[in-house]
Amino acid sequence: MASDLQNRMFAELDDKEPLEAAKQCAFDYLDKTQERRIYPSAADIEALRRLSTELPRGGVDAATIINDLHNQAARGCVNNIGGRYFGLVTGGVLPVALAARWLADAWDQNAPLFKTSPTAAIIEEICENWMRDLFGLPDGTVAGFVSGSSLAIFSGLAAARYRIFQNQGWDVNAKGLAGAPPVRIVSGRHAHATVVKAVALLGLGIDNVEWVDVDDQGRIMADRVPALDDKTILLLQAGNVNSGAFDDFASLCARADDAGAWTHVDGAFGLWAAASPRLQHLTAGMERARSWSVDAHKTLNTPYDGGIILCRDEEALNMALHAAGSYLVQSEDRDGMFYTPELSRRARAIEIWAALRYLGREGIDALVTGLHERAAQFAEELSAEGFNVLNDIVFNQILIGYGDDGDPAAFVKHIQDGGECWVGGATWEGRPVIRISVCSWATTPEDITRSVKAFVAARKAVAG
Numbered sequence: 001m002a003s004d005l006q007n008r009m010f011a012e013l014d015d016k017e018p019l020e021a022a023k024q025c026a027f028d029y030l031d032k033t034q035e036r037r038i039y040p041s042a043a044d045i046e047a048l049r050r051l052s053t054e055l056p057r058g059g060v061d062a063a064t065i066i067n068d069l070h071n072q073a074a075r076g077c078v079n080n081i082g083g084r085y086f087g088l089v090t091g092g093v094l095p096v097a098l099a100a101r102w103l104a105d106a107w108d109q110n111a112p113l114f115k116t117s118p119t120a121a122i123i124e125e126i127c128e129n130w131m132r133d134l135f136g137l138p139d140g141t142v143a144g145f146v147s148g149s150s151l152a153i154f155s156g157l158a159a160a161r162y163r164i165f166q167n168q169g170w171d172v173n174a175k176g177l178a179g180a181p182p183v184r185i186v187s188g189r190h191a192h193a194t195v196v197k198a199v200a201l202l203g204l205g206i207d208n209v210e211w212v213d214v215d216d217q218g219r220i221m222a223d224r225v226p227a228l229d230d231k232t233i234l235l236l237q238a239g240n241v242n243s244g245a246f247d248d249f250a251s252l253c254a255r256a257d258d259a260g261a262w263t264h265v266d267g268a269f270g271l272w273a274a275a276s277p278r279l280q281h282l283t284a285g286m287e288r289a290r291s292w293s294v295d296a297h298k299t300l301n302t303p304y305d306g307g308i309i310l311c312r313d314e315e316a317l318n319m320a321l322h323a324a325g326s327y328l329v330q331s332e333d334r335d336g337m338f339y340t341p342e343l344s345r346r347a348r349a350i351e352i353w354a355a356l357r358y359l360g361r362e363g364i365d366a367l368v369t370g371l372h373e374r375a376a377q378f379a380e381e382l383s384a385e386g387f388n389v390l391n392d393i394v395f396n397q398i399l400i401g402y403g404d405d406g407d408p409a410a411f412v413k414h415i416q417d418g419g420e421c422w423v424g425g426a427t428w429e430g431r432p433v434i435r436i437s438v439c440s441w442a443t444t445p446e447d448i449t450r451s452v453k454a455f456v457a458a459r460k461a462v463a464g
């Protein structure tokens with residue numbers, strides 16, 4: 001006989017009341033995204049803190065839970081689909097991808113094996129094929145669906161580490177790093193923090209990185225890259241997190257490949273340039289790398305958390321992520337766990353499939369070039385207002401310098417507190433800068449003009 005608690009939940013499954021309530025609340029939230037502040041006010045965040053109570057002894061009914069989330073928790077949300085959030089590199093969710101995720105969540109799938117979810121396995125395989133094709137990657141490139149680029153980069157470097165040691169007769173899974181033969185890591189000084197973290201997590205040692213100087217856009221200086229060999233991991237990037245710049249793949253990937261080195265391309269947001277006929281000149285030559293990492297939750301505007309590791313050395317990726325060789329039972333089917341560090345996993349490829357299919361090749365091109373065009377507009381309008389644009393707008397990123405007399409922190413705070421738009425600060429060539437990332441499908445040319453007005457108002461306010 002079912003317990004009282006079970007009966008309560010069966011009743012909820014039956015009458016769908018919590019789900020209906022959540023749907024209504026979600027619709028209400030979405031209806032207000034165009035008028036909401038971009039960043040919550042101090043009062044909103046205060047309301048959020050009222051959620052903090054003792055864990056109840058007896059539990060609370062579902063209606064109260066959903067109601068509190070809507071009336072209190074949602075107040076602290078950052079309005080990513082309001083069109084004027086320009087922090088980090090944060091997309092705004094595509095409605096179809098959100099809908100697909102809702103549906104997939106109702107299916108409650110676990111994605112490690114074909115056996116645990118044929119749906120997840122087959123949809124991952126379709127996405128793998130589409131992405132290989134979209135990005136122009138070599139036949140045999142496989143994809144692992146992970147939480148984001150942090151884990152995708154980690155997975156790519158784990159595969160590189162496995163292969164480079166294996167080439168020297170050293171099984172790193174069995175023997176570890178103590179007494180291991182040498183491995184070299186070559187990287188531009190502007191490698192993303194998560195790349196550096198992966199180097200540390202894999203025991204390769206940040207101090208062992210051979211850092212190469214970068215040019216004024218943050219691109220690795222190809223002529224300063226040392227001689228490469230088959231003991232080397234070369235770290236490149238498609239999309240510098242500040243300037244949006246792309247490394248010179250055409251010369252470097254070929255050079256590394258010819259030398260037997262392993263190139264990993266961190267393309268968290270920028271790899272999508274390869275899927276756009278109008279921007280794919282930026283990634284020309286990157287197909288000769290061995291692994292690439294990319295996020296769907298950035299440029300493609302799918303829900304979090306959707307990162308992808310793409311690797312053309314399937315065996316290295318499998319062996320790196322599944323240390324026990326006997327685990328690798330040959331199967332007719334695609335088992336996603338062999339391409340990711342995790343075992344249990346959300347079937348996150350479902351919303352990626354939905355976004356790709358919804359947009360098609362033309363829609364992806366339109367999305368990606370739209371971000372670029374609005375970034376160019378932003379830079380142009382800011383320049384016209386006398387702001388100092390520091391970078392070439394090759395993709396979606398803009399860096400703004402301060403005059404010598406400006407107070408950068410006060411300026412950024414004024415913009416953030418105003419709620420009209422949100423931008424963050426960063427350091428560029430040793431100087432504080434304002435960093436703008438245009439990454440949401442929902443940003444219109446009017447949003448850009450409105451945001452430029454917020455910049456002008458902030459400058460005036462800070463000047464006194």
Ligand SMILES: *Cc1c(COP(=O)(O)O)cnc(C)c1O
Pocket residue numbers: 089147148149150151192194195237239240241266267268269295307
């Ligand atoms: C965002 C980003 C990362 C990290 O990606 P997550 O999905 O946040 O883990 C790595 N590299 C670059 C260039 C990024 O923009």
